[in-house]
Amino acid sequence: MPERGFATPGFLALALFGSLATAFLVLPLAILCVQSFTAESYLSFPPPSFGLRWYRTVLADPEWRQAAQSSLTIAAIVTPLSLVVGTLAALGLDRGPMRGRNVIYGILISPMILPHIVLGLGLFRIALDLEIDDSLWSIVPAHLTITIPFVVISVGASLQSFDVGLEKAAQSLGANRFRALWHITLPIIRPGLVGGGIFAFIMSFDEFIITYFLAVQTRTLPLEIFDSLRYQVSPSIAAVSALTIAASAALTVALILRGQVMAGGRIVQ
Amino acid sequence: MTAVALDGVVKRYGGVTAVDGIDLQVGKGEFLTLLGPSGCGKSTTLQMIAGFVLPSAGRIRIGGRDSTRLPPHRRNVGMVFQNYALFPHMTLADNVAFGLRMRGVAKAERRRRAGEALAVVQLTGLADRYPGQISGGQQQRVALARALVIQPDVLLLDEPFGALDKQLRDRMRIELRDLQRQLGISLIFVTHDQEEALSMSDRIAVLSEGRIRQLGTPDGIYRRPANRFVAEFMGHSNILPARVVEASGDRALVRAGGLLLAVSGRLSAGGDIELMIRPERIGIGPADAGAAIRGRVAGMQYLGASLHYRVVVEGGTELSVVTPDPGEGRRVPGDPVALAIPDGAPFVIGS
Numbered sequence A: 001m002p003e004r005g006f007a008t009p010g011f012l013a014l015a016l017f018g019s020l021a022t023a024f025l026v027l028p029l030a031i032l033c034v035q036s037f038t039a040e041s042y043l044s045f046p047p048p049s050f051g052l053r054w055y056r057t058v059l060a061d062p063e064w065r066q067a068a069q070s071s072l073t074i075a076a077i078v079t080p081l082s083l084v085v086g087t088l089a090a091l092g093l094d095r096g097p098m099r100g101r102n103v104i105y106g107i108l109i110s111p112m113i114l115p116h117i118v119l120g121l122g123l124f125r126i127a128l129d130l131e132i133d134d135s136l137w138s139i140v141p142a143h144l145t146i147t148i149p150f151v152v153i154s155v156g157a158s159l160q161s162f163d164v165g166l167e168k169a170a171q172s173l174g175a176n177r178f179r180a181l182w183h184i185t186l187p188i189i190r191p192g193l194v195g196g197g198i199f200a201f202i203m204s205f206d207e208f209i210i211t212y213f214l215a216v217q218t219r220t221l222p223l224e225i226f227d228s229l230r231y232q233v234s235p236s237i238a239a240v241s242a243l244t245i246a247a248s249a250a251l252t253v254a255l256i257l258r259g260q261v262m263a264g265g266r267i268v269q
Numbered sequence B: 001m002t003a004v005a006l007d008g009v010v011k012r013y014g015g016v017t018a019v020d021g022i023d024l025q026v027g028k029g030e031f032l033t034l035l036g037p038s039g040c041g042k043s044t045t046l047q048m049i050a051g052f053v054l055p056s057a058g059r060i061r062i063g064g065r066d067s068t069r070l071p072p073h074r075r076n077v078g079m080v081f082q083n084y085a086l087f088p089h090m091t092l093a094d095n096v097a098f099g100l101r102m103r104g105v106a107k108a109e110r111r112r113r114a115g116e117a118l119a120v121v122q123l124t125g126l127a128d129r130y131p132g133q134i135s136g137g138q139q140q141r142v143a144l145a146r147a148l149v150i151q152p153d154v155l156l157l158d159e160p161f162g163a164l165d166k167q168l169r170d171r172m173r174i175e176l177r178d179l180q181r182q183l184g185i186s187l188i189f190v191t192h193d194q195e196e197a198l199s200m201s202d203r204i205a206v207l208s209e210g211r212i213r214q215l216g217t218p219d220g221i222y223r224r225p226a227n228r229f230v231a232e233f234m235g236h237s238n239i240l241p242a243r244v245v246e247a248s249g250d251r252a253l254v255r256a257g258g259l260l261l262a263v264s265g266r267l268s269a270g271g272d273i274e275l276m277i278r279p280e281r282i283g284i285g286p287a288d289a290g291a292a293i294r295g296r297v298a299g300m301q302y303l304g305a306s307l308h309y310r311v312v313v314e315g316g317t318e319l320s321v322v323t324p325d326p327g328e329g330r331r332v333p334g335d336p337v338a339l340a341i342p343d344g345a346p347f348v349i350g351s
């Protein structure tokens, strides 16, 4: 095939379409972020004057602080639990018998495709019967149902390219199965673990629908944003949103940098 | 002293019998090769010795200890994998030291012994590299050093040179053999390459279909194959059906096609036997009227150092003949030639 430049009409059309789509996705976020720096008491674009007023308000507000704290707490419990359970499940699927593998995999990741409203309703029923609604005892397991699939997929993908011969080599050198896993497998599939962990954290931190079913007194950040939107649209919401976006973006950048570190550094095979 | 002893070892996978009753003793400091075609059960046998595969029947003793059901990490067995299986996230030094670390050896001591092991395989100076930063031949040596540093009761190698080019393979052969002698290691080597087996081993076990077809020294196996399978597997051979014409004591006269040959072995007149003559034992020269065996060249293959002729002799029998390349005076197809089969060259298979 002859080499072709990037200036073909088809390529330009594609580039234009891509740019428009990206702008459509990013612009609302950008506008929101700009608005959050308003010094006025109402939302407008562009803001007549800029300041950190609403950030100060939000960071000082006990309700926002409380909500942020419960969201962080929940995510901080959910993330390691998802990693342990999801990694064990991925290992079991990878090493276990072929029979039934696809079925079990399908069941494990089904919460990803189930509508969250259905999932939330089901979990709500169970939590009511067990009288654990409106507590970490129901919210954490509920979040796990949606975060574990991400870990299973991410770790499972890493295991696909992992050479089981390395574990055998470790065993022949005197490592039992656990130590082989700990010293050899886990370090090598670390990109999958980190990726799955970050996904799990973001999914839990962002989760709205299922939590909405279960929480009454408990306020998470997404619930708080939703509630405050219902009564008033104050610039504080823009500030909270901007902070959330910044945190998510920071995590994502960390993820990408991590991937580059892994690919460009030691693991070259 | 035996390093490893297999006693009636069997491995079945469902209906497939991968290993079908192997008895084998590997002496301390011995280099033993399991040789056989693909699928004959070499790897399975090795995996059972390493502990990754449980035998369906039989016993395995390693270093005087019944190890049949011991998990791999509790056997003191070193293993070199075909793809080397080096840990990509560890430096070469850490790779080599891994076995010592699992044995609870202190860090400084580990470092020292790993350094020594790397020196033995001539890789001093590369200790802080990662496996992805060295060549295939070097990786091979690291794998060797890693398996040696734990001072295993036996070292197992499954087709370790398969991924190397011919030159490197030849060099590694010599290096491995020298190292094994120098350190007095007991070693089981798996290959399907008969040249590799012949050039390195103290003894060779020729396997087919999960059984040992012959166990012996390279010379014994090459020159005195116990059966047709071994005769054919160990390099080129002329295998001729023959009938005993005359027998007295341990000498006999046999007829194979148009050839009348003297052989040794206690045979009875009138019996049918199989005769093996290695192609390089047959002499080839210009046709002359007085020659005992005359024939015509049917084909010639140039192999660099040697020539491989196919000669059809009187009576229609075709013989392979290999001779060093004389440079000039090569025979071409159609040339009449005389063959000389010296006394002792024909071997009665199984005698």
Ligand SMILES: Nc1ncnc2c1ncn2[C@@H]1O[C@H](COP(=O)(O)OP(=O)(O)OP(=O)(O)O)[C@@H](O)[C@H]1O
Binding pocket: B013, B016, B017, B018, B036, B037, B038, B039, B040, B041, B042, B043, B044, B045, B192
């Ligand atoms: N896990 C398994 N399940 C079923 N059959 C197996 C298994 N492992 C090996 N076999 C069968 O056992 C036989 C011996 O296999 P093995 O790997 O020991 O052969 P090999 O001599 O090492 O061959 P190669 O030279 O090709 O490596 C083969 O027929 C193989 O198909």
Ligand SMILES: [Mg+2]
Binding pocket: B042, B043, B044, B158
């Ligand atoms: Mg094999």
